[in-house]
Amino acid sequence: MSNRTILLASRPQGKPTPDTFRFEDRERPTPSKGQVLLKTLYVSVDPYMRGRMSDAKSYVPPFEVGQPISGGVVAEVVESQHPELAVGTVVTGNLPWQEYSLSDGKGLTPVPTDGPPISYYLGVLGMPGLTAYFGLLDICRPKEGETVVVSGAAGAVGSVVGQLAKIKGARVVGTAGSDEKVAYLKELGFDEAINYKTTPNIAKALADACPNGVDCYFDNVGGDITDAVYDLLNTHARIALCGQISTYNAEKTPVGPRPEGKLLKTSSMLQGFIVSNYAKRFPEGVRELTQWVEQGKLTFEETFTEGFDQIPAAFLGLFAGENTGKALVKVAEPNAA
Amino acid sequence: MSNRTILLASRPQGKPTPDTFRFEDRERPTPSKGQVLLKTLYVSVDPYMRGRMSDAKSYVPPFEVGQPISGGVVAEVVESQHPELAVGTVVTGNLPWQEYSLSDGKGLTPVPTDGPPISYYLGVLGMPGLTAYFGLLDICRPKEGETVVVSGAAGAVGSVVGQLAKIKGARVVGTAGSDEKVAYLKELGFDEAINYKTTPNIAKALADACPNGVDCYFDNVGGDITDAVYDLLNTHARIALCGQISTYNAEKTPVGPRPEGKLLKTSSMLQGFIVSNYAKRFPEGVRELTQWVEQGKLTFEETFTEGFDQIPAAFLGLFAGENTGKALVKVAEPNAA
Numbered sequence: 001m002s003n004r005t006i007l008l009a010s011r012p013q014g015k016p017t018p019d020t021f022r023f024e025d026r027e028r029p030t031p032s033k034g035q036v037l038l039k040t041l042y043v044s045v046d047p048y049m050r051g052r053m054s055d056a057k058s059y060v061p062p063f064e065v066g067q068p069i070s071g072g073v074v075a076e077v078v079e080s081q082h083p084e085l086a087v088g089t090v091v092t093g094n095l096p097w098q099e100y101s102l103s104d105g106k107g108l109t110p111v112p113t114d115g116p117p118i119s120y121y122l123g124v125l126g127m128p129g130l131t132a133y134f135g136l137l138d139i140c141r142p143k144e145g146e147t148v149v150v151s152g153a154a155g156a157v158g159s160v161v162g163q164l165a166k167i168k169g170a171r172v173v174g175t176a177g178s179d180e181k182v183a184y185l186k187e188l189g190f191d192e193a194i195n196y197k198t199t200p201n202i203a204k205a206l207a208d209a210c211p212n213g214v215d216c217y218f219d220n221v222g223g224d225i226t227d228a229v230y231d232l233l234n235t236h237a238r239i240a241l242c243g244q245i246s247t248y249n250a251e252k253t254p255v256g257p258r259p260e261g262k263l264l265k266t267s268s269m270l271q272g273f274i275v276s277n278y279a280k281r282f283p284e285g286v287r288e289l290t291q292w293v294e295q296g297k298l299t300f301e302e303t304f305t306e307g308f309d310q311i312p313a314a315f316l317g318l319f320a321g322e323n324t325g326k327a328l329v330k331v332a333e334p335n336a337a
Numbered sequence: 338m339s340n341r342t343i344l345l346a347s348r349p350q351g352k353p354t355p356d357t358f359r360f361e362d363r364e365r366p367t368p369s370k371g372q373v374l375l376k377t378l379y380v381s382v383d384p385y386m387r388g389r390m391s392d393a394k395s396y397v398p399p400f401e402v403g404q405p406i407s408g409g410v411v412a413e414v415v416e417s418q419h420p421e422l423a424v425g426t427v428v429t430g431n432l433p434w435q436e437y438s439l440s441d442g443k444g445l446t447p448v449p450t451d452g453p454p455i456s457y458y459l460g461v462l463g464m465p466g467l468t469a470y471f472g473l474l475d476i477c478r479p480k481e482g483e484t485v486v487v488s489g490a491a492g493a494v495g496s497v498v499g500q501l502a503k504i505k506g507a508r509v510v511g512t513a514g515s516d517e518k519v520a521y522l523k524e525l526g527f528d529e530a531i532n533y534k535t536t537p538n539i540a541k542a543l544a545d546a547c548p549n550g551v552d553c554y555f556d557n558v559g560g561d562i563t564d565a566v567y568d569l570l571n572t573h574a575r576i577a578l579c580g581q582i583s584t585y586n587a588e589k590t591p592v593g594p595r596p597e598g599k600l601l602k603t604s605s606m607l608q609g610f611i612v613s614n615y616a617k618r619f620p621e622g623v624r625e626l627t628q629w630v631e632q633g634k635l636t637f638e639e640t641f642t643e644g645f646d647q648i649p650a651a652f653l654g655l656f657a658g659e660n661t662g663k664a665l666v667k668v669a670e671p672n673a674a
Contacts, residue, residue, distance in 0.1 A: 051602075058602045059572070222597050235396070241601050253598070257590040260559050264578045264609040265388075265395045271607075272600040 044072035123326035132160035140216035144169035152220030154181035301325030381409035405433035460663035469497035477553035481506035489557030491518035493663035638662030
């Protein structure tokens with residue numbers, strides 16, 4: 001009756017390493033009245049979690065050293081003392097990196113098991129998909145024929161952003177870090193895709209790919225790519241600032257060309273956001289995204305790692321640019337399957 | 338019948354100097370049918386004009402070398418062949434730095450001569466006042482009790498921003514470059530005012546002045562002050578990017594700490610703008626501002642330089658931080674006065 005868990009061993013300085021994590025074996029708990037025992041099926045590893053490993057003030061509180069790391073999980077109810085969550089129910093929620101967890105049901109969302117794959121609720125129908133949906137449609141608001149640039153375009157968020165922008169009739173340009181990812185973006189319908197690692201001059205490549213300038217920029221990455229996009233902004237451009245993965249492991253504030261003059265000259269708008277700002281509209285987002293998935297207009301790739309013990313490696317892989325689409329760890333098969 | 342004009346002699350590299358300008362004496366023209374001859378009364382010198390002296394792409398086309406510089410002017414109709422603009426009418430518009438100009442009336446706005454001083458139509462009731470009005474009320478949207486920071490607070494725009502923020506019930510903190518200006522801001526009702534030139538640590542001074550963080554930032558200046566404000570942003574802060582005078586004379590893009598991470602963590606919004614984005618709403622802005630001026634809720638300081646030949650010096654003084662409130666050159670008395 002073991003129950004492995006992964007704790008934050010120490011706060012990383014710069015890039016996290018395997019030593020950032022510590023495995024511990026705990027007792028498998030028994031639910032009391034009003035509780036369920038959840039078996040972890042899929043664990044989501046996401047770039048934003050790097051931020052929670054530091055103790056800097058941010059939009060979510062930091063992880064505690066010596067406590068389990070937590071994040072997006074799909075789990076199955078395997079024991080229940082809860083009136084509404086029967087054994088066999090599959091749920092998604094923010095849960096510890098742990099094989100079995102207790103919950104009183106708060107913050108859990110049951111997911112249908114007769115529709116899209118349940119792992120999609122950590123991806124295109126979960127936080128990454130909703131991030132793409134609200135960031136693109138509420139902040140960037142692309143119009144037909146406008147040019148949308150997406151950085152980190154082959155990731156879980158970026159790949160959805162690009163497809164939604166195509167659905168809205170925009171010209172879409174993506175950046176990614178390998179030729180395989182570039183090929184994947186072309187398959188998804190991106191008009192242009194740039195391998196930023198092999199392009200000798202990212203500014204020129206972006207300028208060539210955006211002959212009519214840039215109206216919308218959905219930024220997951222920051223750094224040089226973002227600097228180059230700022231030089232291409234059209235008047236009244238809209239920038240959704242979603243992530244800055246190129247800087248997450250920096251030990252001090254990175255320095256770069258000041259963007260303000262460029263944003264000023266073009267009357268551009270830049271909005272930082274986190275998907276939870278839109279929590280009230282999640283049902284709308286899930287409904288719309290599900291529809292596009294079911295219509296085949298929105299496809300979604302997942303990179304699976306297998307086994308609970310591989311969670312740290314899957315997380316570290318995010319910063320090596322190893323995954324296409326959503327990085328997930330498959331921990332167990334559903335009992336009810 | 339002389340008619341002096343001021344041409345752009347050469348594009349400045351870095352800071353403009355007296356050699357940037359050339360005086361020329363031209364013939365005083367005679368209006369044809371549909372035209373008026375305007376006598377220049379007041380000339381506005383504004384930081385944004387520095388941008389037009391370079392040939393970089395921007396929101397307004399560059400001045401041409403060898404052609405007259407133009408900007409905001411209050412002038413009087415002294416000869417008329419125009420059906421609607423009688424002799425004695427005072428107008429404001431974008432006109433050359435020239436003692437007398439011809440116009441077909443397009444782009445001219447008649448101003449009342451029985452209300453506030455006519456020079457106000459280059460200041461609190463003109464572009465600077467409207468810039469403050471729309472930038473603060475449309476972009477920053479301060480709520481009662483929120484903290485608003487204004488950089489360049491003693492300038493023509495900043496001094497209006499601060500007063501409008503007080504009218505809206507906000508706590509207002511301004512930065513300026515002399516003790517006289519700081520004293521002036523206190524007179525205007527600013528809660529805190531900081532002399533950024535004598536404060537040893539601008540970041541600490543701003544943090545002390547903003548114990549509840551910053552909800553709105555109206556930026557006229559850029560650079561170090563802006564970097565420090567970014568560190569104090571509250572969640573969902575709004576930044577109106579109006580000017581970057583600290584960087585206008587830079588010969589290449591200035592470098593600084595990247596702001597994106599800070600904007601992301603706080604879900605902040607930054608909007609570059611130019612007042613002409615709001616052209617359709619100018620009548621609303623002038624009406625509201627006039628009301629506050631007449632009620633004594635909004636006061637406005639002007640720094641006058643006298644004489645047409647002093648226009649270049651008045652312009653250069655902007656970059657030395659010499660003026661409080663609006664910098665104007667008085668060229669002539671109205672004939673009709």
